[in-house]
Amino acid sequence: MAAKIPATVITGFLGAGKTTLIRHMLQNAKGKRIALIINEFGDLGVDGDILKGCDSDVCASDDIVELSNGCICCTVADDFIPTMEALLARSPAPDHIVIETSGLALPQPLVRAFNWPGLSTRVTVDSVVTVVDGLAVTEGRFAHDVAAVDAQRAADDGLDHETPLSELFEDQIACADMIVINKTDLMAPQAASDLADRLKGEARAGVQVVRTSMGELPVDVLLGQGIGAEDDLEARHEVHHHHHHDDDGDDHHDDHHDHGHDEFESFVVERDEIADPAAFAAQLAQVIRSHDILRLKGFTSVAGKPMRLTVQAVGPRVDHYFDQPLGQTPRGARLVVIGEAGLDQAAIAAALQA
Ligand SMILES: Nc1nc2c(ncn2[C@@H]2O[C@H](COP(=O)(O)OP(=O)(O)OP(=O)(O)O)[C@@H](O)[C@H]2O)c(=O)[nH]1
Numbered sequence: 001m002a003a004k005i006p007a008t009v010i011t012g013f014l015g016a017g018k019t020t021l022i023r024h025m026l027q028n029a030k031g032k033r034i035a036l037i038i039n040e041f042g043d044l045g046v047d048g049d050i051l052k053g054c055d056s057d058v059c060a061s062d063d064i065v066e067l068s069n070g071c072i073c074c075t076v077a078d079d080f081i082p083t084m085e086a087l088l089a090r091s092p093a094p095d096h097i098v099i100e101t102s103g104l105a106l107p108q109p110l111v112r113a114f115n116w117p118g119l120s121t122r123v124t125v126d127s128v129v130t131v132v133d134g135l136a137v138t139e140g141r142f143a144h145d146v147a148a149v150d151a152q153r154a155a156d157d158g159l160d161h162e163t164p165l166s167e168l169f170e171d172q173i174a175c176a177d178m179i180v181i182n183k184t185d186l187m188a189p190q191a192a193s194d195l196a197d198r199l200k201g202e203a204r205a206g207v208q209v210v211r212t213s214m215g216e217l218p219v220d221v222l223l224g225q226g227i228g229a230e231d232d233l234e235a236r237h238e239v240h241h242h243h244h245h246d247d248d249g250d251d252h253h254d255d256h257h258d259h260g261h262d263e264f265e266s267f268v269v270e271r272d273e274i275a276d277p278a279a280f281a282a283q284l285a286q287v288i289r290s291h292d293i294l295r296l297k298g299f300t301s302v303a304g305k306p307m308r309l310t311v312q313a314v315g316p317r318v319d320h321y322f323d324q325p326l327g328q329t330p331r332g333a334r335l336v337v338i339g340e341a342g343l344d345q346a347a348i349a350a351a352l353q354a
Pocket residue numbers: 012013014015016017018019020021047102103182183184185186212213214215295312313314319
C-alpha cells in the first residue's frame with residue numbers, strides 16, 4: 001500500500017503569523033506539491049487572497065481550498081473530511097497537505113478527524129505546529145496572564161474561569177508538536193529566550209520550541225516531522241472549558257461544535273477609498289485602541305494609485321503595504337474586524353468610515 005500522505009496542522013491565535021509562515025514555506029518548497037486548506041474567522045477571504053497573490057508557481061490557486069462555512073474544528077464531518085477526500089482523490093495526489101486553522105480553532109478535534117475511517121489509512125498528521133505572536137504573549141495581551149487573572153479573581157469571587165483567549169492559547173500549546181515563537185524582530189533577544197523557556201515548561205515533554213520572524217522557518221524543519229499526532233491524542237490535553245454544557249450530562253467525544261465562538265465576533269466594514277496610507281493606519285490604530293479590537297485586516301484602494309493596499313493590524317500594531325494591481329476590484333475599502341463579543345459595531349464602523 002502507498003505510504004500515507006503527511007498533513008501538517010498550523011494553528012495559532014489571530015494574527016500570530018500563520019499565513020506569513022505558510023507563504024514563506026510555499027516560496028521555498030522546491031517542487032514539493034503542497035495542497036493547502038485554509039479556514040478563516042471573518043468572511044473576507046484575506047488570507048486566501050494573500051496566498052494566491054504570491055507570484056510563485058508553487059502556489060497555484062487550485063491547490064488552495066478555502067473552508068468558509070465556519071470554524072474548521074466545528075464542521076469537521078461536513079466540511080473538512082469531504083475536502084480532504086477530494087484532495088486525496090486528485091491525480092497526482094499532493095506530496096503534503098497543510099491545514100491553516102482559524103485563530104480561534106481548537107486543534108484537538110481536527111487531529112481527531114484523522115482517525116476517521118476514510119482518512120486514517122491514507123493520511124497522517126505529520127505534526128501540529130502552533131505559531132505564537134511572541135510580542136503579544138510577553139505583553140500579556142491575550143495569553144495566560146497569571147497576574148491579570150489573579151487580580152480579576154481577587155476583585156470578583158464569582159469568577160471561576162479564565163478568559164476565552166487564554167483557554168484557546170493553552171489548548172493550542174497543549175496540542176503542539178512544535179511551537180514557533182514568531183515576531184522575534186519586535187522583541188529583545190532575552191525576552192524571546194525567556195518566552196521559549198516558559199513555553200517549554202507549559203508544553204508536553206519533547207515539544208520543540210523555535211524562534212523566528214516573518215515565519216522564516218526552513219521547510220525541512222517545518223515539514224517531515226513524522227509525528228503521527230492522531231495516534232497520540234490523549235496526551236494532548238484539552239483545557240478549554242465548554243461554556244455551553246448540555247444539561248443531560250452526556251459528554252460526547254465530539255461535543256466541540258460550539259466551543260466559545262460566541263465569545264468572539266467579526267464583521268465587515270466597507271468605506272470609500274482612502275487618500276493617504278500612513279494617515280489611515282494611524283486612524284486604524286486609534287480605533288483599535290479605543291474599542292479593544294483583536295484583529296483587523298483587509299484591502300483598500302488609494303486615490304490615484306493602481307495597486308491594492310493590504311492593511312493588517314494585530315492588536316495596536318498596524319502594517320500596510322501595496323501587494324498587487326487592483327485589477328477588476330472596485331475601488332474602495334473592505335475590512336474585517338475581529339474582537340471579543342460585545343464590540344460596538346456601529347461606533348467602530350463610523351470611526352473607520354470617517
Ligand atoms: N514584525 C513582524 N510582523 C509579522 C511577523 N509575522 C507576521 N507579521 C505580520 O503580522 C500580521 C499578521 O500576520 P498573518 O501571517 O496574517 O497572521 P495569521 O496568523 O495568519 O493571522 P489570522 O489571519 O488572524 O489567522 C501581518 O501584518 C504580518 O505581516 C513577524 O515575524 N514580524
